[in-house]
Amino acid sequence: MAQLDTLDLIVLVALLIGTAAYFTKGTYWGVPKDPYATSFTNANGAKAGKTRNILEKMEETGKNAVVFYGSQTGTAEDYASRLAKEGSSRFGLKTMVADLEDYDYENLDTFPDDKVAMFVLATYGEGEPTDNAVDFFEFVTGNDVSFSGGGAAEDTPLSNMKFVAFGLGNNTYEHYNALVRRVNAALIKLGAQRISAAGEGDDGAGTMEEDFLAWKEPMWTELAEKMNLEEREAVYEPTFGITEREDMSPDTNDVYLGEPNKNHLEGTSKGPYNSHNPYIAPIVESREVFTVKDRNCLHMEIDVSDSNLTYQTGDHIAIWPTNAGREVDRFLNILGLSDRRHMVISVKGLDPTARVPFPTPTTYDAAIRYHMEICGPVSRQFVASLAAFAPNEDSKDEMARLGEDKDYFKEKVSNQRLNIAQVLESVCESKWTSVPFSIMMESIQKLQPRYYSISSSSLVQKTKISITAVVEEVHIPGSKPNIVKGVTTNYLLALKQKQHGEPDPDPHGLTYAITGPRNKYDGCHVPVHVRHSNFKLPSDPSKPIIMVGPGSGVAPFRGFIQERAAQAKAGEKVGKTVLFYGCRKPSEDFLYQDEWEMYKQALGESFELFTAFSRETSEKVYVQQRLAEQASLINELLQQKANFYVCGDAANMAREVNIVLGQIVAEKRGLSTEKGEELVKSMRSSNQYQEDVWS
Numbered sequence: 001m002a003q004l005d006t007l008d009l010i011v012l013v014a015l016l017i018g019t020a021a022y023f024t025k026g027t028y029w030g031v032p033k034d035p036y037a038t039s040f041t042n043a044n045g046a047k048a049g050k051t052r053n054i055l056e057k058m059e060e061t062g063k064n065a066v067v068f069y070g071s072q073t074g075t076a077e078d079y080a081s082r083l084a085k086e087g088s089s090r091f092g093l094k095t096m097v098a099d100l101e102d103y104d105y106e107n108l109d110t111f112p113d114d115k116v117a118m119f120v121l122a123t124y125g126e127g128e129p130t131d132n133a134v135d136f137f138e139f140v141t142g143n144d145v146s147f148s149g150g151g152a153a154e155d156t157p158l159s160n161m162k163f164v165a166f167g168l169g170n171n172t173y174e175h176y177n178a179l180v181r182r183v184n185a186a187l188i189k190l191g192a193q194r195i196s197a198a199g200e201g202d203d204g205a206g207t208m209e210e211d212f213l214a215w216k217e218p219m220w221t222e223l224a225e226k227m228n229l230e231e232r233e234a235v236y237e238p239t240f241g242i243t244e245r246e247d248m249s250p251d252t253n254d255v256y257l258g259e260p261n262k263n264h265l266e267g268t269s270k271g272p273y274n275s276h277n278p279y280i281a282p283i284v285e286s287r288e289v290f291t292v293k294d295r296n297c298l299h300m301e302i303d304v305s306d307s308n309l310t311y312q313t314g315d316h317i318a319i320w321p322t323n324a325g326r327e328v329d330r331f332l333n334i335l336g337l338s339d340r341r342h343m344v345i346s347v348k349g350l351d352p353t354a355r356v357p358f359p360t361p362t363t364y365d366a367a368i369r370y371h372m373e374i375c376g377p378v379s380r381q382f383v384a385s386l387a388a389f390a391p392n393e394d395s396k397d398e399m400a401r402l403g404e405d406k407d408y409f410k411e412k413v414s415n416q417r418l419n420i421a422q423v424l425e426s427v428c429e430s431k432w433t434s435v436p437f438s439i440m441m442e443s444i445q446k447l448q449p450r451y452y453s454i455s456s457s458s459l460v461q462k463t464k465i466s467i468t469a470v471v472e473e474v475h476i477p478g479s480k481p482n483i484v485k486g487v488t489t490n491y492l493l494a495l496k497q498k499q500h501g502e503p504d505p506d507p508h509g510l511t512y513a514i515t516g517p518r519n520k521y522d523g524c525h526v527p528v529h530v531r532h533s534n535f536k537l538p539s540d541p542s543k544p545i546i547m548v549g550p551g552s553g554v555a556p557f558r559g560f561i562q563e564r565a566a567q568a569k570a571g572e573k574v575g576k577t578v579l580f581y582g583c584r585k586p587s588e589d590f591l592y593q594d595e596w597e598m599y600k601q602a603l604g605e606s607f608e609l610f611t612a613f614s615r616e617t618s619e620k621v622y623v624q625q626r627l628a629e630q631a632s633l634i635n636e637l638l639q640q641k642a643n644f645y646v647c648g649d650a651a652n653m654a655r656e657v658n659i660v661l662g663q664i665v666a667e668k669r670g671l672s673t674e675k676g677e678e679l680v681k682s683m684r685s686s687n688q689y690q691e692d693v694w695s
Contacts, residue, residue: 052102052103052104053103053104053107054066054098054103054104054107055107055111055112057096057103057353058096058115060352061094061096061351061352061353063094063095063096063115063353064094064114064115064116065084065087065094065095065116065117065118066095066096066097066098066115066116066117066118067080067083067084067095067096067097067118067119068080068098068099068100068118068119068136069097069098069099069100069119069120069121069132070100070119070120070121070122070129070130070133070136070137070179071120071130072122072124072130072131073122073448074373074445074446074448075122075168075445076120076121076122076130076168077097077099077445077446078445079120079166079168079212080097080118080120081097081442082379082381082443083095083120083216084096084097085239085442086216086234088237089234089235089236089237090220090234091220091223091229091231092229093116093229096351096353097353097355098353099132100132100133100135101131101132101133101134101135101136105135105136105139106139106146106147106148107147107148108147108157108158108161109147109148109149109151109157109160110149110160111160112160113160113161114227116163116164116195116223117161117162117163118163118164118165118166119163119164119165119166119180119183120165120167120168121133121165121166121167121168121179121180121183122167122168122169122179123167123169123170123175123176123177123178124179125534126173126174126175126684127173127174127175127178127179128178128179129179130179131275133179136183137179137183140183140186140187141183141186145190153189153190156190156191157190157191158187158190158191158192159191159192159193161187161191161192161193162192162193162195162226162227163187163192163193163194163195164194164195164196164198164219164223165183165184165187165194165199166180166198166199166212166215166216167179167180167181167198167199167200167201168180168201168203168208169200169201169203169204170202170203170204170695171202171204171205172204172650172651172654172655172693172695173650173693174658174681174684176202176204177200177202180200181198184198195219195222195223195226196223197215197218197219199211199212199214199215199216199219200215201215203695204650204651204695209377209379209380209381213380213406236385236436236439238350238436238438238439238442239349239350239351239354239438239442240347240348240349240350240356240438240441240442241347241348241350242345242346242347242436242437242438242441243345243346243347243348244343244344244345245343245345245346245361248344248361250344250363252344253265253266254361255344255361255362255363256358256360256361256366256517257363257366257518258322258366258369258370258371258513258516258517259359259517259518259520260276260277260278260320260359260527261276261277261359262359264277264280264520265359267520271307271309272308273307273309273528273529273530275318275449275529277529278318278320278449278528278529279304279527279528279529280516280520280521280525280526280527281302281303281304281307281525281526281527281528282523282524282525283300283301283302283303283496283524283525283526284301284302284303284464285299285300286300286495286496286499286500286524287496288496289591289592290588290589291588291589292588292589295470295471295473295589296471296493297468297469297470297471297552297589297591298467298468298469298470298471298493298496299455299466299467300467300469300492300496301456301464301465302317302465302466302467302526302528303463303464304463304464304530305463305464309528309529310458310462310530311454311458311465311530312458312532312536313456313457313458313459313536313537313556313559313560313563314453314454314533314535314536314537314556314559314692315454315458315530315531315532315533315535316451316453316454316530316531316532317451317452317454317465317467317529317531318449318450318451318452318528318529318530318531319449319451319452319467319488319491319526319527320526320527320528321447321449321450321487321488321491322369322370322447322491322512322513322514322516323368323369323372323374323375323447323487324375324485324487324490324491324508324509324511324512325369325511325512325513326508326511327374327419327421328365328368328369328374328511329511330421330422330425331374331420331421332364332365332368333421334421334424334425334431334432335424335432335433335440336431336432336433337364340364341363341364341365342363342364342365343363343364345360345361345362345367345437346360347362347441357371357441357446358371358446364437366517367441369513370447370517371447372440372441372444372445372446372447373444373445373448374420374421374444375419376419376444377414377417377419378418378419378420379443380402380403380404380406380409382420382443383399383402383403383409383413383423384399384402384403384404385439386432386435386439387400387403389432389434389435389436389439390427390428390432391428391431391432391433391434392428394428395427395428395430398427398428399427402427412426415476416478416480417484420440420444447487449529450487450488451531452467452468452555453467453468453535453555453556453692454467454555454556454559455467455468455554455555455556455559456558456562457559457560457562457563458559458563459563459566460562460563460566465528465530466559467555468552468554468555468591469488469489469492469552470489470551470552471486471490471493472486472489472490473485473486473490485508490506490508490509490512491509491512491514492526493506493509494506494509494510494512494514495524497509498514498524499524533692534687534690535645535647535690535691535692536690537560537563537564537643538643540575541564541567541572541573541574541575542572542573542574542575543641543642543643544575544576544577544578544637544640544641544642545560545575545577545578545642545643545645546578546634546637546638546642546643546644546645547560547577547578547580547646547647548580548623548627548644548645548646548647548648548653548657549579549580549581549646549647549648550581550582550612550622550648550649550653551582551589551591551648551649552648553646553647553648553653553692553693554579554581554591554592554647555647556645556647556692557579557581557645558591558592558595560577561577561579561596561599561603561607564577564599564603564607565598565603565607568602568603568604568606569602574603575642576606576608576640576642577603577606577608578607578608578609578610578630579596579607579608579610580612580623580626580627581609581610581612581623582611582613582622582623583613583614584613584615584616585613585615585616586611586613588615590611608633610623610626610630612625622653622656623653623657624653624656624657624659624660627657627660627661628660628663628664631664631667631668632668634661635664635665635668635669638665638683642688643688643689644661644683644688644690645691645692646658646689646691646692646693647691647693648693648694649693649694650691650693650694650695651695654691654693661689662676662677662679662680664676665679
């Protein structure tokens with residue numbers, strides 16, 4: 001056998017390495033990066049993007065307008081995207097959308113005067129910034145603000161920066177649109193040039209969309225004048241490129257069928273679990289707590305023992321829903337995609353700053369079912385943008401009219417609470433096959449988790465979270481369809497009915513894909529994460545508390561009282577614990593009626609329950625009336641520094657309770673009405689008065 005010389009060995013080794021490299025490409029190297037592979041780490045402090053310098057990012061990508069957003073539920077982000085899109089299509093601005101938490105702010109003093117910054121800011125809770133806007137808000141409103149050039153506030157360091165701002169708020173809350181007002185004032189104080197009056201949208205009055213539309217038109221006029229922009233005919237320019245992948249099957253392991261990130265796709269889900277990375281939690285118990293057949297209220301116990309999730313009494317749990325199959329089918333059908341629902345698609349941003357809102361490759365069905373808010377409210381602007389893709393001239397004219405005439409739109413769409421597929425069906429039953437899927441992706445919000453007040457005590461059940469949820473079903477007289485079903489609560493109802501094997505489940509619920517992508521939620525699991533809240537019991541259990549929570553607003557108070565009962569059993573001194581609870585009739589919807597008796601035994605005289613029933617007799621009685629009847633007790637406890645809590649409807653109940661409390665304080669202390677109101681405001685400021693309310 002001939003011996004191999006050194007050259008032969010080198011050639012042989014090179015061939016072996018080359019062969020190995022060829023056959024392992026795509027497995028061990030050359031693997032396309034999955035932007036969702038590490039999304040769970042991004043949520044825990046590692047920020048997205050290559051740079052945290054916004055000016056550097058704008059320079060790299062050739063942008064002259066940035067739209068920052070502070071968003072809690074996705075609505076502000078949606079408005080920011082719409083502004084950016086319109087600025088590009090109508091005025092030729094080179095726009096980008098930016099999450100406030102992705103960038104630093106110290107260098108805003110070097111913001112060029114030929115660029116513009118736009119801020120779309122939602123106010124959260126009691127005048128607080130949204131989670132992603134906290135750092136920005138604290139920076140610009142801080143007393144010791146300092147920029148890269150060394151300038152302090154009195155040096156007006158932002159004198160080169162042009163800006164506009166729009167706020168999203170709710171007039172049923174005391175601190176209406178507080179965030180945009182305070183940021184607007186802070187930026188002006190720092191020398192920034194506001195181009196147009198700050199806009200304010202009011203979700204409480206149901207005018208958010210019209211407020212936005214009314215604000216943006218004069219804003220664009222003023223901005224165009226300041227920046228010498230010329231308006232042009234708006235033509236749709238896609239932000240995302242959609243490629244149908246004939247070469248891939250939905251059964252392929254690297255195709256996302258609803259999984260939120262790569263770890264979930266590969267079955268290796270791990271914490272930290274948060275708003276970017278849910279925990280697939282088992283539902284260990286579910287039951288109906290109403291005693292009538294035409295309404296539902298669910299009590300569920302969710303086990304988080306195998307996760308790193310922790311909670312404190314008063315926190316919120318987020319449920320990640322899926323869309324009902326009935327609505328997914330409607331959406332696919334009207335767009336002519338039913339036959340291609342399981343077609344694999346790849347999505348990429350056509351602009352370097354565009355973020356694909358869900359992992360790809362995926363399928364049309366998975367994107368629509370798990371990631372798109374297809375049942376959400378529809379904007380006039382969105383309807384107008386679809387007119388160009390109508391199947392015929394009549395439907396094109398109708399879409400244009402709906403987009404232009406706000407009263408007609410209100411009559412035909414808003415009042416009937418139609419979703420976008422229903423709007424298209426109502427205008428023309430023919431398939432809307434010319435509508436690009438990209439415009440639906442860009443115009444429909446991302447499907448958001450829904451938050452529920454936790455109705456258990458972390459002291460009593462550390463790894464098991466209780467929720468109490470009324471199943472939403474709204475009847476719209478004269479509308480077709482005339483029943484609007486809540487996405488998430490009906491999803492939970494479907495899970496409960498499956499868990500109990502109910503013989504006659506809701507047909508709507510049967511259309512949910514409750515076993516999840518690739519059956520990963522089978523056995524009654526639901527994706528969740530926990531959001532921490534400031535709605536908390538006093539650290540000293542001997543301090544008295546007063547709670548007002550009608551209906552499902554009693555949820556967090558069940559946790560509060562459960563905790564205090566456990567403390568009393570453990571021998572701790574527990575202060576006066578007073579609950580005002582209301583419902584329609586004690587025989588129909590008195591939540592946890594038996595439990596209150598049990599807690600009464602544990603707490604003794606320190607627990608008092610006052611009830612108000614609105615349908616038991618011809619006289620409707622509400623919790624605020626019961627509150628007024630107990631004026632002496634309320635005043636006495638407040639003088640003992642009792643904490644006062646309200647949970648439930650913000651628009652009516654919470655506002656009325658606030659008024660009644662001011663009247664009680666004024667009457668019992670011999671003060672004027674105005675002074676009573678001032679004292680209640682000071683209670684809010686000191687956190688003695690806390691609310692967990694919704695509209």
